[in-house]
Amino acid sequence: MARNTAGLLTPAQRHLVTRFGYGVDATLAEDVRRAGGASAWFELQLTRPGAFPDGAAEGVRRWWPDLDRGPAELWKRQVEEVRGGWEVMEDYGRWLLVRRIRTRRPVLEKMAEFWEAMLHVPVSGDAQFTWRVDYGDTVRRHALGRFDELLAATTTHPAMLIFLSGATSTKRAPNENLGRELLELHTLGTGNYDEDDVKASARILTGHHVDLWETWKASYVEEDHYRGRVKVRGFSARNAKADGRRVTKEYLHYLAHHPDTAHHVCERLATKFVRDDPPQSLVRRLAKVYLRNDTAIVPVLQALVASKEFRTSAGDKLRDPSEDVVATYRALGVEVGRPRSGDSGANAILWQASGLGLSPHAWPRPDGTPVRNDVWASPARALGSMSMHWSMAGGWWPTAELDYRTPSAWVPAKKPIRFADLVDEVSRDLLHRPASKHLVETACLATGCGRKEKIDREHGLYQWGFPRLLAAVLDSPDHLAC
Structure with a gap:
């Protein structure tokens, strides 16, 4: 990363690119100037991210070959004690962190991180790790698209099915985990459904299957799908066919377009990108944009950034542990090289994030990585950040395959x-x-x-x-x- 030698961005420009990025460096500042300002840069990031060549970020995936192995191969290697799933998932976290240090498309990365945290599948777990990298790739493909398509892709993804027991849920024994979290965490929000809704939600989702502990293949098993009338809030279906995938699709479409979902999604966006207690007037305005644009994400982000509430919120958010680590590397201009030893910087960066409280997507509960400041504003976190800053300021640790400025x-x-x-x-x-x-x-x-x-x-x-x-x-x- 180059040094910041050109003119500074204005405070308003810096606020925008910092809130939707991982720290300003010379390359980012130059991208903003070439785009014609922060607003124009943001518009390009949303609508034409390809305008920013990102080979330096994309190339680092090759550093960790396990990230491109299939589920069956990953499981075989774990069983044969070649490499454990937890080690593969550590590599996944490292890849995300180094990618964020290098990227010229921070808005895409930021939104992929946001959705991966909201539609959360923890990276820990002997079963879901087999599909977890593919799940992250799926989220990234939809990160700037439409929420209804993102919801459909993630709800029935093998990683989500495994994590929330949907992979083994059948008409004879429907498991309510996925049906409940879909309503509470991913769409309508707490208090906007009842237990009958949960039961019906679980029944609708039966039939999706993953061959656990054997081939790890995903399939749809018609004889496992519950048949019979189902009703969740304003959604109802006869659900008479053995193949319930069409009903599932219609159900997820209904949830994605529900006003409560619009409010839930937009409130989380405003909490992450504006402040911890976003005005309900802002949330309502964003929810209207969300519904008016068929759940498209880009118009909501455009409206959020154009709001007075966003413009006046500079400095109101605290970087979480992973963001602090990435921003520190970017600020110091530390060049991260390909890992060639166990203690290389590209490997140690994950331990740094863990030392501050959390590595990427390691939050153990289904509710995902918190987006509020108060979770990270503890004395322990402050001391951890100071320790990390001190070791990197002196170039003392980590040191292998890293290039510090003097x-x-x-x-x-x-x-x-x-x-x-x-x-x-x-x-x-x-x-x-x-x-x-x-x-x-x-x-x-x-x-x-x-x-x-x-x-x-x-x-x-x-x-x-x-x-x-x-x-x-x-x-x-x-x-x-x-």
């Missing part, structure tokens, strides 16, 4: 620079914003340098103390908040 990137070779000016230079580089008065004061306290003190390459700050300055910048709200 203090010479900021301290001139000949002419000394005032400390306050140096802090401003570092802030502009790492955070793409001028140093605030508070940041300069914090940097003075962290390093023991005075505002007007002259810094050159013979100074102790350059020789051994520079990590204190970098860590002070990374520990600031200007980095942790977005």
Whole structure:
């Protein structure tokens, strides 16, 4: 990643690209300028992501070959103790993190992450891991499409069926897990259904099957499908045929277009991208856009970003653990190389996220990775972030297959620079914003340098103390908040 040497983005531009990205670096800033501003950049990201060549991000998948193995092969390798499912899923998390560091299509990545968290299948699990990478790929394909199509693709996906017991649910013993979470977490929301709705929902979804512990093939078994009239809220069907897939399709279409689903989806979007307590007036406006556009996601995001509530929310959100790790790599300009040893940076990055509280999609419950600040605003998380920032500011860990920048990137070779000016230079580089008065004061306290003190390459700050300055910048709200 290149250094931020060109003019800074405006605060409004930085707010947009930071909220829908993983940290501003020189490449992102240049993409924004070439697009004609942040709004034009965002529009291209939504409607023509191919306008931003992303080979550097796409190529990293080859670093972890297990991600492209089929379910049966993955299971065979686990049984034969060649490689466990948990190891494959760790590679999946690593791939996501490195992809986010490198991507020029952050809006697509951000929305893939958002939906993968809302329509959640944890990466842990001896059964669903076989299909989990394919599930993530499925979500990414629909991330900027229509929610009704995304819902249909994920609800009947083998990973979801396995995780929520839909793969073994039959007319004789319908399992309610998938039917319930579909209503509560994926569509209508808590309190908008009753137990009769759950029972009918589970019956509608019977027939979908995965051959667990053997071939892992997905199929539809007609003799396992419940037949008979079903009713969920305003949806009803005779459901008389042995093949219930058409009824399932119509049912999921109904749920995706329900006003309660529109509210549920838009409230989560507003909580993630605006603030923890989004005004209900905003949620209602977004829900109208969602329904008016046949559940299309792009118009909702356009309306969200155009809202006054979004424009005035800069700094109101806190980066979650994975976002903090990715943003730190991007801010410091750390180049991540292909892993060639167990302790390589590309492998260790997952341990860094786990150390802060959560690696990608490892949240154990069906409700998915939280999008509220309060979950991540704990003293333990703050201390974990500070520890991670400190180790990376000094380039101490991780080190293998990583390329860190040195203090010479900021301290001139000949002419000394005032400390306050140096802090401003570092802030502009790492955070793409001028140093605030508070940041300069914090940097003075962290390093023991005075505002007007002259810094050159013979100074102790350059020789051994520079990590204190970098860590002070990374520990600031200007980095942790977005």
